[in-house]
Amino acid sequence: MEILTALITGTSSGIGLAISKKLLGLGYKVYGISRNYSNDLKLEKNYIHIEKDLSDLKKIKELKSLSKEIESLDLLILNAGIGLIGFHEELDEEKMISMLNTNFTSAILLTKYFLKKIKENKGKIIFISSSTASKASPLASAYSATKAGISHFADSLFEEVRKFDVKIFTIEADIVNTNFYNDTRISVYPNSDSYTEASELSEVVEFFLNQKKSVIKKISIEPQKKRVEKKTRIQNDFI
Numbered sequence: 001m002e003i004l005t006a007l008i009t010g011t012s013s014g015i016g017l018a019i020s021k022k023l024l025g026l027g028y029k030v031y032g033i034s035r036n037y038s039n040d041l042k043l044e045k046n047y048i049h050i051e052k053d054l055s056d057l058k059k060i061k062e063l064k065s066l067s068k069e070i071e072s073l074d075l076l077i078l079n080a081g082i083g084l085i086g087f088h089e090e091l092d093e094e095k096m097i098s099m100l101n102t103n104f105t106s107a108i109l110l111t112k113y114f115l116k117k118i119k120e121n122k123g124k125i126i127f128i129s130s131s132t133a134s135k136a137s138p139l140a141s142a143y144s145a146t147k148a149g150i151s152h153f154a155d156s157l158f159e160e161v162r163k164f165d166v167k168i169f170t171i172e173a174d175i176v177n178t179n180f181y182n183d184t185r186i187s188v189y190p191n192s193d194s195y196t197e198a199s200e201l202s203e204v205v206e207f208f209l210n211q212k213k214s215v216i217k218k219i220s221i222e223p224q225k226k227r228v229e230k231k232t233r234i235q236n237d238f239i
């Protein structure tokens with residue numbers, strides 16, 4: 001049987017790790033990009049790790065050559081991302097540029113580098129976006145802009161490539177229990193009804209992959225209860 005091949009960014013933890021495990025379970029050969037190499041993937045014979053810092057534009061551009069090394073590609077998942085939360089004027093400029101490159105530029109450029117291969121296989125592209133893509137997100141204006149950009153890019157790209165039988169999907173998630181909040185001033189509320197598990201997003205990916213005819217392009221997934229814990233409180237706190 002032909003082995004399908006996937007390339008996914010941000011495989012060292014959280015959503016990307018959960019999706020990688022799901023794809024390996026489904027029999028995919030998985031190329032994963034992140035700075036760290038998860039121990040959970042080190043023994044997987046069908047997992048190939050590519051160590052790369054996607055916050056650095058020069059490093060992102062180095063991945064152009066990978067599109068020649070990977071012979072065939074059926075699935076591309078743009079997942080790597082970080083969140084900067086705080087008053088916009090107080091955010092660290094270099095961290096902000098890193099976030100823009102990781103969340104947005106890397107996804108746009110990797111899509112450009114691999115689209116030809118995806119078209120050749122009538123493949124699929126999945127973007128991991130956020131509920132912040134479509135709502136005002138005080139204290140996360142720049143982060144939400146990266147996600148709004150990604151969701152819009154996905155919608156537009158689908159119009160461009162649908163005639164080639166390429167499917168483009170977006171997951172807009174909210175409060176997933178991952179390392180995402182480690183360096184922010186909020187954390188997930190500890191009750192299980194107040195966060196989504198990364199494995200639930202991997203189920204959404206499997207649902208996308210099983211679509212045969214019409215395309216359910218976007219899924220928004222949220223925990224039942226909307227609450228987070230604040231590690232620190234700041235003046236004029238909105239979230």
Ligand SMILES: NC(=O)c1ccc[n+]([C@@H]2O[C@H](COP(=O)([O-])OP(=O)(O)OC[C@H]3O[C@@H](n4cnc5c(N)ncnc54)[C@H](OP(=O)(O)O)[C@@H]3O)[C@@H](O)[C@H]2O)c1
Pocket residue numbers: 009010011012013014015016033034035036037052053054055056079080081082083102103128129130131172173174175176177178179180181198
């Ligand atoms: N958690 C949530 O509530 C939530 C909600 C909506 C959307 N999302 C989105 O989901 C995606 C995955 O986040 P997560 O929740 O799974 O958080 P996570 O556990 O912190 O995972 C983030 C992943 O992105 C990778 N990454 C971060 N910076 C990178 C860089 N400079 N170069 C290469 N890879 C980098 C990390 O790998 P390394 O650190 O090893 O490089 C890691 O594998 C993000 O795009 C995030 O915006 C998350």
